[in-house]
Amino acid sequence: MSEGYFWGASLTADKNTITWDPEEPSKDGQPDFSRGHSLTIKQAMLGKEAKSGELNVVQAETVGYNGDVKIPLFSLEAGALRQCMLDLSFPDAPVVLKLAEGSGPVHLSGYHSIASVMDEQTDDELEDEGEEEMVDEVYDDEALANGDKDEEDEDDDSPRKGKAVPPKAKKPKPTPKKT
Known part of the structure; x- marks a missing residue:
């Protein structure tokens, strides 16, 4: 689960740069490092004051996998x-959005997501859980292949759902001899 909040900003000739920083202090004045933040921009729109024929280019500056990234995102005319x-996501890193060309206004909208504590289960915990389930399945499958029955299966000869059960060998019934 995560919390989501509407996010919006406008870029103009006078205010041509917006910085979104997940480490900025929260409402109580303290940075919130305990949870993951991400910004997703869903729409960009020119304001009615935009000059006809003028190209408005918005670029992003952020941290990428191999270093800093500075690239145009879109242009509107x-x-x-x-x-x-759009469907642009910026997880856990500050991003600077800049009106690189034109005078705007360009209005951006999207949402700011904050991961809940439950979403932050570590990869090690997830791997450990997956390994335990896999080990249990292997032991169950080996026991069934060897002809062993689980305690649950002793009274029930039907195969368990989702498990491969080897077929039981049926002894042929002796045919009566005609005399």
Whole structure:
């Protein structure tokens, strides 16, 4: 589970840079390092004041896998393309959104997600759980293959759901001889 909050910002000639930083102090004035944050931008739209024929380019500056990334995200032009749908996610790293060309206004909207404590189960914990389940299945399958029965199966000869059960060998019934 995670918490989600609507997020919005506007870029103009006067205010052409917005910084989203997940480590900024929260409402109580303290940084919230205990949970993962991400920003997802879903839509960009030119405001009605945008100049016709002027290209408005928005770029992002953030930290990537191999270092810093600075790249244009989209361009909008009044009279041609006034809005675009996006699906851009920026997890756990500050991002600077800049109106690199044009005078805007460009309105951005999306959501800020905060992972809950339960979402932050470590990879080691998940791997350990998966290994335990796999080991249990292997032992169950080996026991069935060797003809052993589980305590649950002693009274029930039907195969268990989801488990491969080897077929039982049936002894042929002797046929009566005609005399």
